[in-house]
Amino acid sequence: QALQATGHDEISLLALSSGDYSCIEPLIQNLMKKHYAERVALALPSLRVESLSRTLIEEIRRTRKTSFTLAPEAGTDKMRQIINKGNTAGDLLASVDQIFAAGWKSIKLYFMIGLPHEEDRDLDGIVDLAYQALRAARRRGQVTVSLSTFVPKPHTPFQWEKQLSLDEIYNRQNFIRQRMNNRNLSVKWHDARMSLLEGLFSRGDEKIGDLLLLAWQKGCRFDGWSEIFRFDLWQKAIGEAGIHIEDYLRERTVTEPLPWDNIDCGVSRDFLLSERQKSNELTATPDCRYDDCQNCGVCDFSETQNIFSDKDLPAAAADVKSPSAAAIEKVYRLSFAKTGSARFLSHLELAMALTRALRRSSLTLAYSAGFHPHPKISFSTATSVGMESLQEYMDVTAFEYPNDLSLLKNEINAALPEGIKITDLQLLSYAAKDLARALYGFAYDLMMPADMDEEKMQNMAKSIDQFLAAESFPISRQSKGKNVTRDIRPFVETMTLDAKEKKVAITVRHAQTGSVRPIDIIQHVLGFPADQIQRVYVIKTKTILT
Template structure:
C-alpha cells in the first residue's frame, strides 16, 4: 500500500499530492542535510502562511541543504495512514519525517499543539525530546507561540525566538557541520544553544535570558519571488508581498504589535520589482500587500496608485488585508476598486471611546462611521468589523455601547450592503501590557454572547462568535507553565486533533484531561500581581518590564500612548538606534513617472485578435487527483 492507493479514500486528495508550480524537488542523494518544514494545520491553511514560504526559499538556496514541506493530515487521511501503516511524509519526495535531519514546526496558534504531537507520532518521531537519540531528527519550533515556549518545552529540542531568516541558516549549517563531523545529539544541542535567538530547554539554565533574533533591515534579505502555487483552493489564494514588518501603534492587547517591533518598511522600488516577478512566476491575479497595518505604510497612497497604473490592464487586483479604521481613505478605495473590490476588514475592538482609550486603539467612533459611509458610497457591498469581549475594565455600559455602535454602522449601510460583526473573547498574551489581566471564564463569556445575540439583530447584519470553550483553552496555554505539556500529551492520547476547528474540537476530552491532572481553568485565567514571575520572563523580546508596567497603569487611567513614528521615543527598549531601529520608506521616492511601464510584466496588455482553441488532455499520475475546478484554476493561472 502506498500514498496514491489511499488518496481516493480521502476528502481532498490534492492536499497530499504535491507537484505544485515552483515547488523545489532536489536530489536527496546530492544534499547533505534534510529539513522538513512542518505546519501543524491543513495544507490550505499552511500554504497561506508567508513565513513557511520564506524559510523554504532560504534553505533551498543552499546547494547542500534540502527543504521539503509537511502539513497536518485531516482525520480521514490519518485514519487511512494508521490503518495501512504509512508514516507521515513530505510532499516533495514522500520521505517519512523520521528520516529528516531536522523537523521544523511553525507555531502560530496554541490550539494547534495537539497537531504537532500527532504529526510527530505519525512521522515516527518520539513525542518527548528526552526520548530521542542520535538516530532521530532534531525538532525545532518557531513562530509567535515560541515567545512562550514553556507549554511545548518537553516536546521541542530547540526554539527559535524572533525572526527566522538569519537564524534558520545558522542552525542548518551548524547541524550540517556536526553531522559531517560525527558529533552526537547532545553536542549539537549545546552548539545550537550558543546561537543568538535559540532556546534549548535541555541545555539552558533556568535563569539564562534568550534575546529574540531581529532582522535590522528587511530590504537586505531575500524574499520568495517564486512562491509555491497551490493546486487547490487555499485560505489566501493570491500572491503575498510583505511591505512592512512590525507595528508601533501600541494596542495593549496585541502581542504581534509588541514582539515584532520595530517598524521596518520595504522600499517602494523593491516592492515594484518583487511584485512583477511574483505575478509573472505564479499567474495570480490578486496581489496582497501584507503588513500588521498596511495603511500605516508611509508611501501607501502613491505606491497603490503606481501599482494600479501598472496592473489595471492585466486585471490584477490589489488587497490590503489589515487596515486601521482611520487609514482607509477614499483615495485608497478609489485605487483598489479600479480592478475589483477586494474585501475590507476593520477592527474597532471596543464599543466606547473610554474602552478604546484603555486599550490604546487611538481612533474614534466618528472615524469608524465616516469610513463606513465612504466604503458603501464607493460601491462596496459588505464590510466586516472585529470586536473583543471581556477586555480589561469592560463594563455593561461598554457592551451597550458596542451594540449601539453596531446599529449605527448598520444605519450607515442604509440597506446598501452587508455588515458582519465578529466577536471574539479577549485572551491575555505574554509580552503585552495586558499579560497581567484577568480573562473572563466560560460562564461569563456565554452571558456576554447571549446579550449580543439579543441586541445584534436586523436585516443585513450578520454576527459571528468565537467558541467560548476554545477561548478558554487558548487562555490556559497563553500563560501556563511547563506542566501544561502533560495536559497536551494527555489530550492528544485521548484523541484531540484540530482543536481550532469546531467540527473536530472535543472539549469534553480536554475537560477530562484537566480533571485527571488537577488543572483548574479559573486559576489559569486569574489576574496576576505585577510582582509575579512568568514562565516567559527569560525570553527577551526587547520590551522592558518597566515599559509594560507603565502601559498597564496607563490603561487603567485611560491614557493614550502615541505611535513613536509620529512623536518621541517611549523607551520601550526594542531599539538600540544603531543596529535595531525604525526604517521608513517615506524618503524613498517612487520613480519620477511612477513604475516602469516596460518589461515582461506588461506583455499581456496588448490586445490580440480573439481565437478559439480546443484543448484535449489527459490527467496522469498525481494530477488525476485534482478536481475539475482545481484543474481549471491551474490552467487559468498558467
C-alpha cells in the same frame, strides 16, 4: 514570480497593521499598475480605521472588490482609550460611508469582548456602533460584526489581567447576538472553547507541555477546523494534567513571578506597568514614530531604532499594457479528463485548477467587464463529485495564440494537478455553437461489482430489455425536500450489457429540462438497493456535442 508559478489572481499584503506601513500607498499603486492587465486583485487584512485612505480604497477597487475588514476593536471611546486606539466612532462611520460609496456590498467590523474594565454599556456600545454603521451604509450592503474574545498576552501591559471564563464568554456573546435584529446586520463569533485553550497556552507554565502531549495522545488533531475540534478530549487531558483552568485565567498581581519573566523581549517591565497604569487612567500613549521616544526599552538607537521611508519615493512602475483595442478575441474549446484522485474535486475546485493553469500558460485570457471581472470560461456541465470523466469540455475566450496549439496544450497540462489532463485543444470558428447549445448528451460505463454472479447478471439483462421496451418509465426521487415523479425513459437512447466485462454502457440525452442521472439507472432500472449503489463504479466516457 509567485503569481506566475501558481496562477493565483489575488495578492494579499499581510501584517499586524498593514495601514501603518509608511509606503503602503505607493506600494499598492505600483502593484496595481504592474498587475492590473492580468486582473490580479489586491487584498489587505483588517485595517485600523484611522489608517484607511481614499487612495487605498480606489486602488483596491480597480480590479475586484476583495473583502473589507475594519477593526474598531471596541464599541465605546472609553474602551478604545483603555487599549490605546486613537480612532473614534466618527472615523469609523466616515470610513464605512466611503467604502460603500466606492461600490462594496459588504463590510466586516472586528470587535473584542472581555477587555479590561468592560461593562454592559460597552457591549451596548458595540451594538449601537454596528447599527450606526448600518445606517451609514444607507441600504447599500451588508454589515457583519465579528466578535473575538480578549486573550491576555505575555510581554504586554495586559499580561496581568483576567480572562473571561467560558460562561462569561457565552453570556457576552449572547448579550450582543440577541440585540442584533436586522437582516442586513449579521454576527459571527470566535468559538469560546478555542479562546479558553488560547488563554491556557498564552500564559501557561511548564504543565502546558504535558497538556499538549496528552491531548495529542488522545487524538486531538487540526483543532482549528471546527468540524473536528474535540473539546471533550481537551477537557479530559486538562484533568489528567492536573490543570485548574481558573488558575490560568485569573488576574495576576504585579508582585508575583510570571512563567515568562526569564524571557527578555526588549520591552522593560517598568514600561509595561506604566502603560497599564495609563490604561486605567484612560491616558493615551503617543506613537513614537511621530512623537517623542516613550522609553519602552526596545531601541538602543544604534542597531535597533525606527527607520523611516524616504519621502522622495521612486515613481510608480510603468503600466503593463493590456491587449490593444484592435486585438481580436478568439474562442478555444478544450477537452479534458478528470480521473484518479482528481475525481473527488468539486466543480468549483476543478474550475479553479483549470483557470490557474490557464493563467500560468502563455495564453492571454479575456475578461468580463464590470466591478468583478472574471475570465471568460464556460463549461459544458458540472460532473458529480467522485465520478471519473474521460471527456469534458470548456470554452475559453482569449486573445489569439500565435504559436502551435500543441505547445499551448503541453503548457497547460504541465501546470495541472495529477488526474486532470487536457486531451484536445481547438480554435473554434465564428459559426460554432456555444457549449450550452451544442450539448447533446453523455455516455457512461457502469462497472458492476466483481463478485456479481451469473444469475444476477441474467436478471439485470431482463430488466434492461424491459426498460428499453417500455414507452415510459416513471420513477420517484427526492428533490429539494420534495418527492418528485419523473419519466426517465425519453432521456435514455441506448443501454447495453457486457456480461463478460460486467459492464453496462448507457447513452443519455440532455435537454433543457435536465437529463437522467446514472444513480437513477443503477437504482431503478438495474435494481440495486440504496445501500448498494456505491458498489457500482461510474465512468463518464463521453460528452456528446452536436
